[in-house]
Amino acid sequence: MRNILVTGGAGFIGSHLVRLLVNKYPDYRIVNLDALTYAGNLENLRDVEGMPNYTFVKGDICDYELVTRLFREYDINGVIHLAAESHVDRSITDPFTFARTNVLGTLTLLQAAKEYWKQPSDAPRRFYHVSTDEVYGALEAAGTFFTEETRYDPHSPYSASKASSDHFVRAFHDTYGLPTVISNCSNNYGPYQFPEKLIPLFINNIRLGKKLPVYGKGENVRDWLYVEDHARAIDLIFHEGKDGDTYNIGGFNEWKNIDLITVLVTAVDCLLGNPEGHSMDLITFVTDRPGHDARYAIDASKLQDELGWEPSLQFEEGLIKTVQWYLDNQEWMDRVTSGDYMEYYNNMYNNR
Ligand code: NAD
Ligand code: DAU
Numbered sequence: 001m002r003n004i005l006v007t008g009g010a011g012f013i014g015s016h017l018v019r020l021l022v023n024k025y026p027d028y029r030i031v032n033l034d035a036l037t038y039a040g041n042l043e044n045l046r047d048v049e050g051m052p053n054y055t056f057v058k059g060d061i062c063d064y065e066l067v068t069r070l071f072r073e074y075d076i077n078g079v080i081h082l083a084a085e086s087h088v089d090r091s092i093t094d095p096f097t098f099a100r101t102n103v104l105g106t107l108t109l110l111q112a113a114k115e116y117w118k119q120p121s122d123a124p125r126r127f128y129h130v131s132t133d134e135v136y137g138a139l140e141a142a143g144t145f146f147t148e149e150t151r152y153d154p155h156s157p158y159s160a161s162k163a164s165s166d167h168f169v170r171a172f173h174d175t176y177g178l179p180t181v182i183s184n185c186s187n188n189y190g191p192y193q194f195p196e197k198l199i200p201l202f203i204n205n206i207r208l209g210k211k212l213p214v215y216g217k218g219e220n221v222r223d224w225l226y227v228e229d230h231a232r233a234i235d236l237i238f239h240e241g242k243d244g245d246t247y248n249i250g251g252f253n254e255w256k257n258i259d260l261i262t263v264l265v266t267a268v269d270c271l272l273g274n275p276e277g278h279s280m281d282l283i284t285f286v287t288d289r290p291g292h293d294a295r296y297a298i299d300a301s302k303l304q305d306e307l308g309w310e311p312s313l314q315f316e317e318g319l320i321k322t323v324q325w326y327l328d329n330q331e332w333m334d335r336v337t338s339g340d341y342m343e344y345y346n347n348m349y350n351n352r
Contacts, residue, residue, distance in 0.1 A: 001123065002028040005076045007061050007109065008083030010034040012193045013130070015044035016231040017080065022048045024235070029053055031074050033067075034083060035060045042345040043332060044192040061105035064112065071116035077123040080238060081109055082130045084162070087196050091158035092290060102161035103168070110172045117178070127180045128238050129169040133223070133250065134159035135184060138293035145299035146184070148246045155291045173244045181241040183234065186250035186298045189318065190227030191325040195336060199319075202261060203326045204333055206268040206279045216288030218258030221295035225251040226318040229311045236307050250298025251311040258283075263316075267323045 002025070009018040009032030021030050034040045036058055048054050055074070059066045061083045070076060084102050085091065091098045106129065113127050136146040137153030152167075154160040172178040193200045202212050233249045241247060255263075261283060269278045303309045313321070326333060335341040 002078055003031070003074045003076050004028055004078040004080060005031050005033060005070060005074070007033050007079070007081045008040070010036060010040035010042050010044060010056075011082065011086070012039070012044075012190075013188055013227055013230055014082040015041075015192050016190070016227050017082065017234055018045060018054070019048055020228075020231045020235060022051050022054045026053055029055065029074060031055045031057060031070060031076070033057045033059055033061065033070060036342070036346055037085075038342070039086065039194050041192070041194075041336065041341050043335065043341055062100060062108050064108050067108055067112040068116065071112055076113075076116065077121065077125050078128070078238065079109060079113055079126070080128045080130065080234060081106065085158070087194075088134075088156045088158045089196070089289060091156055091161070095157035095161075098157050098161040099164075102158075103164045106165035107168050110168060110178065114172060114176050114178055125179050126238060126243075127169070127172075127178055128234070128241075129166065129180065129182045130234065131166050131182055131184045132159065132162050133184050133186045133248070133296050133298050134293065135163040135166055136296075139295040139297055142295075145297045146248060147299045148184075148248055148302055155293055170244075179243045181237055181243065182246045183237055183241075184246065184248050184298075185230050185233070186223035186225050186296055188227045188230050189224055190322050191329070192332075193227070195333060198257070199264065199322065200326060200333070202264055203268055203323055204337065206265060206282060207272065207327070207330070209279075210282065211284045212261060212265070212282045213284055213286040214258060214261060215286060215292060217285065218256070218261065219294075220257050220292055221254050221297070222257065222260075223250050223252075223254050223297045224260070224315060225249065225253065225311060226313045226322075229313065232312070233303060233309050236309050237303070240307050247303045247307070248298045248300050249303060249309075250300045251315070252298075252300065253311075253315045254295075254297050255315075263319065264323070267320055268327075271320075271323055271327055
């Protein structure tokens with residue numbers, strides 16, 4: 001029996017992971033702990049909320065008492081930790097929230113796992129920390145990649161907080177023997193992403209005829225992976241990764257921002273039935289993000305060679321699927337941008 005505490009399961013990647021786990025493992029118990037910050041949205045999980053192997057708990061990963069109670073109550077033997085503040089621009093204006101959630105929150109979970117897992121048990125135990133390629137800093141030259149051995153060199157408060165949390169996870173493995181594993185993934189895209197991130201923000205702006213704010217000259221490079229492929233990789237690493245190890249996850253799929261934006265505008269115009277080039281003049285170059293990392297590119301060959309993972313979708317296919325999903329789910333987007341999404345579930349859980 002596996003009783004898995006997933007943190008941040010109401011967010012973008014977390015909701016895809018929860019859906020995968022709840023459907024694939026009917027004999028597991030999946031407990032989703034999420035504070036429902038602005039980024040958490042239980043409407044992302046409507047299709048699984050009634051499943052017998054799924055439980056949602058509204059709460060903060062920094063609340064040690066709550067977290068230790070959940071370990072006891074559900075006899076937690078696996079943690080998949082995704083809860084975080086995740087947006088670089090927000091970290092520039094509010095770094096303290098990032099340090100609290102990403103560093104102290106991770107430490108709280110580690111400590112609770114260490115204490116609860118002192119009891120002997122036959123069940124396999126694992127603490128899986130979901131991290132980012134941004135901890136490695138920025139690459140300049142084309143043809144170079146982040147490997148698992150690349151030195152940490154974070155530049156934004158977000159990546160500094162994630163790097164710090166990764167170090168705590170390794171410290172708990174090395175000091176207390178906690179069975180940990182870490183993955184560092186590149187940029188994700190797909191359904192249910194909060195529209196502060198490039199792809200959903202731009203799809204929605206094109207639909208509404210609003211400007212597309214491109215930071216700097218649009219020359220920064222990101223390495224994009226379809227979110228369901230990330231969720232599959234997490235499932236695989238959780239079950240088959242080596243204790244104390246790290247795995248990079250990425251799609252070998254680098255795009256210069258401006259090139260990706262051009263393809264995106266073309267795809268959205270096409271699916272909306274607009275003439276070709278219709279929305280190109282929405283592209284507006286704006287002041288660059290401070291400390292904007294030039295290029296990310298992940299070498300995911302360890303994950304491919306050791307565990308046999310590979311991305312299932314070509315980028316063009318994934319992008320069309322994503323654009324179509326946002327256009328088909330305008331109500332989801334409108335409820336997020338109006339703030340209505342917070343009301344229903346927040347009221348429900350606040351009144352308990
Ligand atoms: P997200 O911002 O969409 O979701 C974060 C979730 O965490 C939300 O549901 C939010 O309510 C919850 N949360 C925030 N603070 C909390 C707290 N104190 N207690 C409990 N829950 C809290 O994030 P995402 O894009 O899904 O990213 C998930 C994880 O994956 C993060 O750890 C992020 O660093 C990592 N990651 C993201 C990407 C990406 O491209 N989005 C890539 C690599 C790694
Ligand atoms: O690399 C993994 C990381 O990817 C994750 O760890 C983060 O949680 C996730 O937010 C993402 O970080 P980025 O900063 O790369 O993602 P974002 O969507 O914010 O921006 C992608 C690129 O587009 C980046 O170079 C900044 C640029 N951009 C972004 C926005 C929101 C713009 O030019 N204009 C914009 O309005």
